[in-house]
Amino acid sequence: MSSVSVVIPCYKYGHYLADCVRSVFEGNEGVDIRVLIIDDCSPDDSAQAARALAATDPRIEVRVHETNKRHLATYNEGLLEWADGDYSVLLSADDFLAPGALARAVALLDANPSVGFCYGRPVHFQHPGPPPPARTEVKGHHIWPGRWWLERRFREGHGCITSPEVVVRTDLQRKLGGYDPRLPHSGDIEMWMRFAAHADVGFVRGVDQAFYRLHDNNMSKPHFAAMVEELGQRRAAYEVTLERCGDVLPNRDELDAVIHRKLARIALRRAVRAYDRGRVDELPVEELVEFARDCWPQYRSLPEFRGLQVRRRIGARTMPYLQPLVLSAVAGKGREWLWWQHWKRHGI
Template identity: 25%
Template sequence: MPSATPSVSVVVPMRDATPWLPSLLAALVHDWDTGFELVVVDDGSKDGSADLVCRLCAHWPTERWQLLEGKGEGVSSARNQGIMASRADVIAFLDADDRPFAGRLSKPLHHLASNPHLSHVHGGWWRCNAQGERQQPVRPWDEGAGFSWHQFMEHKAVLPSAWTVRRSALLQVGGFNPALRHSEDVDLILRLAAAGHQGDWIHEPLVRYRIHSGNASGRLEPQLKGLLSVIDHHLNTLPNPQVGWAKDQRYSTATWATWQAWQAGNSSLALQLLKGAMASCPYPLVRRPVHLIEAMHRSSMRIGAPFNREHLLASAFWRQAESMLLQR
């Protein structure tokens, strides 16, 4: 049994991650001096990911890493399994297809040590292509994102690979909800906030968030509907005086999901999501089309994607969307 307690446990859930593991572990070594332990949970890989982890970590001291066999029940259960097996008081999450920058572990550890009232800290990230090339920085604090329940509900800015949490806080709220396959991170931050746990931003990028076919279009519909379900569940906890604010949040989340589907080229899903949003629309008829265009433009600019207003207005999608928006 190792005698030294690690400073931080890095929990990595994986499934069929062989393309990403070498760069992930090579980058993690830049924070070797933090004294971390690596806890990898193999959640049903069929591509030899577990064997690759063993080969890549074979020269590491045995107390610095452990490989667990997951139950194949999804990322929430896999992360929970890693949390329970971890030995440190602080948990840093990393997804296997992302790549940490130097300081991914040391900077959150320093911030938590300097601010004992905080339960968790979150850094920024770079959106990257499948090759890991940087495309767009994400700095949620520039848009007013925060960690109180209401602040987070308004922005919903979370990326597990840039998130570090005290183990005691995770255990207090029961970790990730194993019933959730999508937006489990949004749900967990909202439960942390509801329980009074405070968070803070580290105002610099901590990780490359890699966007590739395995985490994109094929899972888009369950991802977006999962987010809407989680948001709806938490908004239903509000007292009646906040019904108006809750409707605003439902509608803004649904219109963001509409843009996400449209931007991914799935117009039928975008229209389906917009139709579901109309019951919560807080805007008068004349304002609705303008608001949706503005929301789609802001969302595109946020990720550095081009937005062609004229192309949108001339599309078959917009003709159907506008008709829907102007119905009484």
């Protein structure tokens, strides 16, 4: 029987713990599961909630920090120091797994030793409110060569993974290390790319593997101001990947150019969107343009910059009314929105 170590970091999320832990065991018969809840010195009753759960099930352990160590140190403590199962999962206390998620992932990993980690579709739902029912009928799976999957991340310029839907081979986690402390808000995508540089990637098709809670936290000016910081962290994740894995990537220089051009385009798209939505006074348009210039010195040749110039000539007040008539340089909204929601939840 394959074993899975599930690490649940918790900070002020004790009220979510019962649902989170319940989901770990639901529908996963035939998998040897152990759970570690790490409370990172929560100022509320989260530690008590964790201990109460552990008292009901010997498979659940609890650690309580006397001082707050922050999220990355807490993640690495569980993944690198405690996890000893065949596979490992990092599951935030406010998220939860779909029924049978671990059994499905274990079946894929057991059958494909070349795969370093696998994932499936995460369901994003807005809190408060119930999530939709999970799909649990497997339609098959994909096994992608790791370096192909990594290169696609560079070409798209964003991660395709939220986090709770991932199951990792524990020995690979220990070999390649945990979350990089230089990347407090984008360490997850760097770690998945690092793994992909050394192993294949699996995907469970047709099912929902986890539920990711989008907290009801309306965008405000501070959130908008963080747009450039988020892009900087994203850029750092790719640069750290090339730094750590460049020796096994024969097209390293090409990937470096690809990602810097892509991120420049994303920054300019956000500036374009500020004009289209009449939010030039709220969004850091000039800082976004400066980021694009620093990221890709040839930024003036990009179609998004030309679109921005058209909008500047039309003017910020008039542009929202004419936007349907102006060819938009904005694309890829769906993935960008999910990335931004992830940043809002974890980056600020």
